[in-house]
Amino acid sequence: MSRIYFRCVPYDKAALTLALESGVDGVIVPARDAAQAASLARCEVWADEETPRVALAAKADEEGALARLRAGERVVLASGWEVIPVENLLAQSDAVLAEAADLKTAQLAAGILERGVAGIVVPVTAAGELKAIVAQCKLAQGREQLVPARITRVETVGLGHRVCADTLSLLQRGQGMLVGNSSAFTFLVHAETEHNEYVAARPFRVNAGAVHAYVRLPHDRTTYLGELRAGQEVLVADADxxxxxxxLGRVKIEVRPMLLIEAEAADADGPRRGAVFLQNAETIRLVTPTGEPVSVVTLSPGDEVLCRVDDATGGAGRHFGMRVAEDIREV
Structure with a gap:
């Protein structure tokens, strides 16, 4: 995921304030304005004089940029760069910064070699596109492949510690977190966006399941629900x-009555099976293939819900949350 920087040259306090409110990771300003910029918000502040822009007009420019990167210098590839030279630099450096004056260019920079440049620098002339650039290149994480899975078992299992993940964001109908007994088979657990006569909606919350369950994080990582902490970034997915x-703003772990829910998804090599433990309450919901939230207390064998299932040939192993090519079975 690329970081987003705003190059506010010439200095414009109103534009800089807009950038900071949009969620940029840092700003580039004239050295004389660095102290004032730093007083507006806690973020990286770079002096423009120490962050030169480099045009890639020839192979020699690419080689010069690489030499400067290897020497530890901070340089920005000026607007007009082409993908191939940037790929060459990315293959040899993790510190490539590229200027992008519009959303399309920013998205291109964020996707080069499937990991993107280290930072996207947005010039002051593109201040109006900052919110869209941050949303698409910093917050958006592509798509998860969700498939219908058929419920095969719903059973009460007594008490357990369950985790409520309260976020700093208001989630929408159809959105939730991917949680499961196995990192290779996770269920889309719906946010508490739905009203009923007993409990008010809490659209910032996902009552996500038992402490031992896996939850998917950005960048194809996982962690246990019981290890989530305030300030941590987590992945939210929708029905599509x-x-x-x-x-995360808060994590609540409490003892509650639990349900064991098992499901299976069709696969060319045979059914893939997974399970999740969720609180036994009407307000906890999964998501149907049509995108509708469905309460866990109404589920029956044969019902379908959305799940994420790893490719059977891809290896389901995880080590400290990172995917490893290892034969691991979790039941």
């Missing part, structure tokens, strides 16, 4: 598989 990053 579109994802974004949200930040």
């Amino acid at each position: 598989g579109a994802t974004r990053v949200v930040t």
Whole structure:
């Protein structure tokens, strides 16, 4: 995920304030204005004089930029760069910064070699596109491949510690977190966006399941629900598989009655099976293939819900949340 920087040259306090409110990671300003910029918000502040822009007009420019990067210098590839030279630099440096004056160029920079440049620098002339650039290049995380899975078992299992993940964001109908007993088979657990006569909606919350369960994070990582902490970034997905990053504001772990829910998804090599433990309450919901939230207390064998299932040939192993090519079975 690329970081977003705003190059506010010439200095414009109103534009800089807009950038900071949009969620940029840092700003580039004339050295004489650095102290004032730093007083507006806690973020990276770079002097423009120490962050030169480099045009890639020839192979020699690419080689010169690489030499400067290897020497530890901070340089920005000026607007007009082409993909191939940037790929060459990315293959040899993790510190490539590229200027993008519009959303299309920013998205291109964020996707080069499937990891993107280290930072996207947005000039002051593109201040009006900053919110869209941040949303698409910093918060959006592509798509998860969600598939229908058929419920095969719903059973009460007594008490357990469950985790409520309260985010800094208001989630929408159809959105939730991907949680499961196995990192290779996760269920889309719906946010508490729905009203009923007993409990008010809490659209910032996902009552996500038991402490031992896996939850998907950005960048194809996982962690246990019981290890989530305030300030941590987690992945939110919707029924179409579109994802974004949200930040946790609070994690509540309490003892509650639980349900064991098992499901299976069709696969060319045979059914894939997974399970999740969720609180036994009407307000906890999964998501149907049509995008509708469905309460866990109404589920029956044969019902379908949305799940994410790893490719059987891709290896389901995880080590400290990172995917590893290892034969691991979790039941």
